[in-house]
Amino acid sequence: MNKRFFSCLVVTLCGVFMLLSSTAHAQTKANYAYLGLEPDIVTNFISPSARKLGYVRVTVELMINDADQLEIAQHHMPLLRATAIEVFGQQTAEKVKSLTGREDIRLAILKALQDHMKRETGAEIIKNVIFTKYLYHI
Numbered sequence: 001m002n003k004r005f006f007s008c009l010v011v012t013l014c015g016v017f018m019l020l021s022s023t024a025h026a027q028t029k030a031n032y033a034y035l036g037l038e039p040d041i042v043t044n045f046i047s048p049s050a051r052k053l054g055y056v057r058v059t060v061e062l063m064i065n066d067a068d069q070l071e072i073a074q075h076h077m078p079l080l081r082a083t084a085i086e087v088f089g090q091q092t093a094e095k096v097k098s099l100t101g102r103e104d105i106r107l108a109i110l111k112a113l114q115d116h117m118k119r120e121t122g123a124e125i126i127k128n129v130i131f132t133k134y135l136y137h138i
Helices: 002-029 067-075 077-089 092-098 099-121
Strands: 033-047 050-064 126-137
Touching: 002 126, 033 077, 033 092, 033 099, 033 126, 050 067, 050 077, 067 077, 077 099, 092 099
Parallel strands: none
Antiparallel strands: 033 050, 050 126
16 A cells, blocks of 8 residues: 555656746746837849849848847837848848758848847847748849
């Protein structure tokens, strides 16, 4: 009887500790915030094969590491917009048109934004870059 009681007690305590651990983990999850670069990014790129000027129009949302950092990101909005425009302006038409190229551009913008924010504030602040609308014309 004592072994059975002890076994039940151990199983119950393990369950309680697991529940408490998952609750504590849920409370320590990041508190992300989102910030849109408004208005949409509209910039030109050169299509060397067609020798034409193309343009891209992109709606960009920034995932901020913590909602407490949202005000800092808003303060640096001109830098964030200029960085995104600069990265897009350096792209080729082939990269702008392809899905893998879009992902490369997104990652390049993310890295550039994180580097700028690290330099300006000491923290990366930007967790991710999301394109919610992506249009191009050549």
